[in-house]
Amino acid sequence: MGNLIKVANKNDLAPGKAISASVNNKEIAIFNIDGKFYAIDNECTHAGGPLCEGELGGTTVTCPWHGATFDVASGAALGAPAFTGVCSYKVHVEGDEIKVEMP
Numbered sequence: 737m738g739n740l741i742k743v744a745n746k747n748d749l750a751p752g753k754a755i756s757a758s759v760n761n762k763e764i765a766i767f768n769i770d771g772k773f774y775a776i777d778n779e780c781t782h783a784g785g786p787l788c789e790g791e792l793g794g795t796t797v798t799c800p801w802h803g804a805t806f807d808v809a810s811g812a813a814l815g816a817p818a819f820t821g822v823c824s825y826k827v828h829v830e831g832d833e834i835k836v837e838m839p
């Protein structure tokens with residue numbers, strides 16, 4: 737297992753919401769989708785848009801800048817103009833704390 741880094745409390749992240757956190761000098765986007773948490777790189781691989789500000793539909797997030805879509809579970813790029821996926825990270829919930837597992 738990698739390092740577990742606390743990124744938020746559960747209260748900070750209601751279902752349907754996302755936040756970003758700086759972890760090991762990387763910006764990570766953390767999503768709450770129906771009570772399940774997901775973490776991917778916050779920076780869109782097209783031109784750097786902030787994925788935590790994107791619209792969610794199921795487990796798909798749409799980049800707010802030019803509309804590329806990513807799977808928040810795997811980080812895979814699903815739709816243009818981004819063709820490269822982002823890294824995804826395991827999320828652990830311990831009590832009220834949301835932690836991201838960094839490699």
Ligand code: FES
Nearest residue numbers: 780783785799802
């Ligand atoms: S920066 Fe995300 S689609 Fe362009």
